[in-house]
Amino acid sequence: MPKPSRGRPRPPGKQSADGVVRIIGGQWRGRKLPFYSAEGLRPTGDRIRETVFNWLAPYIEGARCLDLFAGSGALGLEALSRGAASCDFIDSQARSIEQINTHLSTLQCSLGSTHCQRAEHFLNANPATWDIIFLDPPFSQNLLEPTLRQLDDNTNAARFIYIEVDKNTPYIAPTQWREVKQKISGQVRYSLWENPIE
Template identity: 40%
Template sequence: MRPATARAAPPGRVRIIAGSLRGSRLAVPDLPGLRPTPDRVRETLFNWLQPLLPGARCLDLYAGSGALGIEALSRGAQSVCMVEREPVLAAALRANLDRLKQHAGTVVQAAALDYLARAPQPFDVVFLDPPYAADAWSAAARALQPWLAPQARVYVEHPAALPVPRLPAHWQALRSARAGAVNYALYRVDRQG
């Protein structure tokens, strides 16, 4: 068995791994700093989430390529809201959803923390994978609190070279793994009043 690597697919070559859209390719612009979650990491993550996805309301807070949000739709999520600040990426997300006829996916062009300053709605699954240079994990985790449904799951991805992001104490790590230079974990969050 070869050692695990976490090399992201080049732009334009991101594919959906399983579900109704299995094998579909996402058109992804070539932008600096964009690093779609690698196939191997997505496969592990969605194996962890599979029992929870059918009917789940999901939030892809730093959507980027849309690989996480569209994979969730492919595997039975009721809806996915994808938040993306970059206009070119937001337009590509909308185009991919239209081309794949995924009407349960919506795109909000906004900075993540600006989006979280709005009136909250509950989400069952949240993908928290900000640009590494932004160092936004802790601030986003705090701002997410009123948006989380009871027993919500939050996926957190960060570079292995950095310390684990500071997350709220009541977030319980359920699973974690490392693939190459990427650490990732799934948390259960008991909503705090």
């Protein structure tokens, strides 16, 4: 039989967060934001984010960012905290988008736009260009390759693309990009690619 709970009962309709994301740099440094679990959700860890944004430090100020498969919103919120001009957050899970909207409201930030739809549909409908795209899809859902193929068709999609993937997962980057940074942390391989747009 399950043991009775010794904690204080939760108020009706209230749910506790499944985890917390901490912003590690910029104007909101140290702010802790809750997130709720969703299929494949795996927020980018503090150490990886610190490394990634050290890579991006010369380019993040005033950048237009796209956080595909946004999940907790950790990457896009970190970018906004560090001076990005804007960020589009894309996720197919309504709960994740609702949570990111809550974070933007809590931080009194009007520079983020949220879109509850699949990444492929968003890219089809928005052939825009960004300065930085963050690609951190759920590892087990085979979403990275088709997204990269879509981006390969739009040669001016972004100047930089950050990719986070299981370290054992191969992928083919768009033809015009070159890899400028790569590291492995535990089971995660993460890299930064540059598109030498004229």
